[in-house]
Amino acid sequence: MKKWIANTSMLLALSVAVTGTAFAATKSGETSEQITYANNGKAVVPSTPAVNIDGSLYLPVRALAEATGKYVDWDEFRDSVALTDKPSLTGKYELKAPNLADGIKMGVGSSLTHLPGDPDNVFYTTADRGPNGQIDVNGKTVRTFPLPNYTPTIYKIEASGGEIKILDKWPLKLTGNDPVTGTSFITGLPNIKGRDEAPFDAKGEKELAYDPYGLDIEGLAYNSKDDTFWISDEYGPSIVHVKRDGTIIERIVPQGWSAQAATPLVPARETLPAVYNKLRQNRGAEAVGITPDGKYMFMAMQNALRNPDKAMDNSRQVRILKFDLATLKPVAEFTYLLEDSKQFKDLVQGDIVISDLIAVNENTLLIDERDKFSGDKAQLKRIYQVDLSTATNVLGKYDSADTAGKTLEQMSVQDLKTNGILPVKKWTVLDAVGFKFPYEKIEGISLVNGDTLVLTNDNDFGIDSKTPENGTLLWTFKLPYKIQ
Incomplete structure (x- = not known):
């Protein structure tokens, strides 16, 4: 019996079985196919x-759950099945939408949020830092920005x-002039030169100016208490406070960050722990969410920090910070354990990431976790409910x-x-692979009325896309129960 349980593909080696009401025609202890x-x-x-x-x-629980159309999740820290x-x-x-330029698509979808009181089909979203890609120049890979004056923007869709x-749309702006x-x-x-990726022109020949106010915007949250985003x-990694008209108010950054960048028009609040300076480039603060009562804000990194070094790119531990919005100071930090890449094909741990979150309440989040693949190669595109x-x-x-140690x-x-x-405890509420969502970067999720889950993808403006038809989609799902 123990051998049979161990070979039941996981259930994650769960020693749990579910009895049926039928009697088997085989001898006791034998399987019946x-x-x-x-x-x-x-x-x-x-x-x-x-x-x-x-x-x-x-x-086995997993076999029974899959046969009856359910998701099954095993928590080895709590010995529990969901x-x-x-x-x-x-x-x-x-x-x-029309292209921004030749070969550069219009795009939104790096975030998604629904405002209370709005129609169920109206949302706010962003594109990220603008069109950018990587090309090889004389044997060196450089990051290019073909539209260097592109302004990160909040969109109403x-x-x-x-x-x-x-x-409608609101380009992000300052109370003075950007340098x-x-x-x-x-x-x-x-x-910051030497810390962030070096920006180059479209041909990768000329290094562009750095912008201390520049933002690679990924997550978007709304605070109904003061009507701001x-x-x-x-x-930074950072979290940026913005008025509804796109005016930047302030920026939460790691300790020691402001000594490297002068931003007199935007106060830099050094309330992120100094360890967040050890981020992997282009894998910073990916997600933000605010509780409906406006008391708490949550921030999640995309990947593990390089703490102490680059070898941590294969760590499964991603940090989630909880802030008191009244003080802008963190009050808690939690460990989110990414899925183990070993259970997937041709997927390394560093390519499993968090892409968005929703703060349902102080103890409940929805987390978007995904791999780097698209189409038939995609294996991990899940939205998890998280209990803190x-x-x-x-x-x-x-x-x-x-x-x-x-x-x-x-x-x-x-x-x-x-x-x-x-x-954190997590369990699946949506597996988008099962619904054949075609694109890689599901980066925006929203919850409407507690039981309608909405997701969208960031098409990265079509730059470096492995699928020429890569566009921006928004899909809606009815959940079997209310999350509140």
């Missing part, structure tokens, strides 16, 4: 055959008639190796258990 199964009148085939024990049929009914796809919408329609543009509008260029930025209530607050405890990023799963660190 002749038995047929039906779920709501439709024939199904479990991934593992049942075993007969003393006249009753037993199936079974969740799958949602239904209710709408598909596509952005049809509507999903109707199968289309994503742009209703690069000479106007109030900022750019998406990197901030907060944007997560990959460069039992997760360990690690704020300031494992930023260096002094405390436990290892940083948080260096720890293995066993190290986390040994040190009594409980990552």
Whole structure:
């Protein structure tokens, strides 16, 4: 029996079985592959055959859940199983907009949020830092910005008639002039020479000016308490406070950041822990969310920090910070454990990322976790519900190796258990691979009325796209229960 359980493909080696009401025609302890199964009148085939024990049929939880159309998640830190009914796809919408330039597509979708009181089909979103790509110049790979004066922008969109329609837009701006543009509008260029990726022109021949106010905007959250937005930025990493008209108010940055960049028009609040300076380039603050009551804000990094070094690109531990919005100071930090790349084909750990989050309440988040593949190669495009209530607050405890002999990023799963660190609890509410979402970068998610999940993708302006038809889609799903 133990051998049979160990070979049931996972259930993640779960020693849990579910009994049926039928009797097997085989001898006790043997599997029976002749038995047929039906779920709501439709024939199904479990991934593992049942075993007969003393006249009753037993199936692994994973096999039973998959056969009955449920997601199943195993939490090895809490010895718990979560079974969740799958949602239904209710709408598909596509952005049809003119190109920004030859070979450069218009795009939105690096974030998505729904404002209370708005129609259910109206959202706010952003594109990221603007068109950029990588080319090889004399044997060196450089980052190019073919439209260097592109202004990161907040868009108001509507999903109707199968289309994503742009209703309004607010380019991000300062109360004075940006040093690069000479106007109030900022750019998406990197901030600090030697720290951020060097920006080059379209041909990769000329290094461009750095913009201390430049933003690579990825996440968008709304605070109904003061009618403002907060944007997560990959460069700082930082979180940027913005008025509804796009005027930048202030910026939360890591300790020590402001000594490297002069931003007199935008106060830099150094309330992020200094360890966040150890980000992997282009893998910074990817997601931000605010609780409906406006009390707390959450920020998630895209990948593990390089803490202490580049080898941590293969760490599964990603940090989520919780802020008190009244003080703009972090009050908690949690460990989010990314999926293990070993369970997928041709996928390295560093290419599994967090791409967005929704703060449902103080203890409940929705997290967008994905791989780097698209189309038939995609294996991980999931939205997880996350429970923080039992997760360990690690704020300031494992930023260096002094405390436990290892940083948080260096720890293995066993190290986390040994040190009594409980990552957040998570379970699947949507697997977009199962619905054949075609594009790689699902980067915007929103929740409407607690039971309508909306997602959209960032097409990166079509630059370096592996799929020529890569566009921007918005899909809606009806969840089987309200998340509130």
